[in-house]
Amino acid sequence: MTKVEIEQAVINLFKQVITNSGKSYDGTVDNNTPIMGAESPFDSIDLVTFIVALEQMIEDDWSFSVTLADDRAMSQTISPFKTIGTISDYIEVLIKEQQ
Numbered sequence: 001m002t003k004v005e006i007e008q009a010v011i012n013l014f015k016q017v018i019t020n021s022g023k024s025y026d027g028t029v030d031n032n033t034p035i036m037g038a039e040s041p042f043d044s045i046d047l048v049t050f051i052v053a054l055e056q057m058i059e060d061d062w063s064f065s066v067t068l069a070d071d072r073a074m075s076q077t078i079s080p081f082k083t084i085g086t087i088s089d090y091i092e093v094l095i096k097e098q099q
Contacts, residue, residue: 001062001095007031007088013057014084017042017050031085047081058091066094 011029018025018041025041027033034040036047051068058064073080073090080090 001092003088003092006091006095007084009057009061010054010084010088010091013050013053017046017053021046021049029084031083031088033084034082035084035087036079036081051081054087054091058095062095064095064098066091066098068094 011033014029014033014035015025023041023046025033035042035050040047042050055066055068058066068080068087068090076090078086080086
């Protein structure tokens with residue numbers, strides 16, 4: 001799993017959650033796109049849906065079982081849920097730990 005593959009999968013899933021929620025996002029979707037906070041198009045339900053979908057995608061597509069929202073994630077100095085880039089980086093760390 002390369003960093004680029006992880007980032008692209010996260011971006012695609014972000015777009016899918018937005019579409020499925022019936023919302024739109026006019027901004028560019030890239031590593032700086034917020035997934036949490038005032039700038040994010042996600043409400044709390046969308047964020048939970050996104051996190052669960054990410055965990056499921058990682059298990060289904062890449063055969064790694066990860067838990068993204070746990071004590072470790074919540075204790076990070078910079079939240080892994082801040083942007084697409086931060087969650088992609090966090091996923092990469094979790095996958096590397098299992099290899």
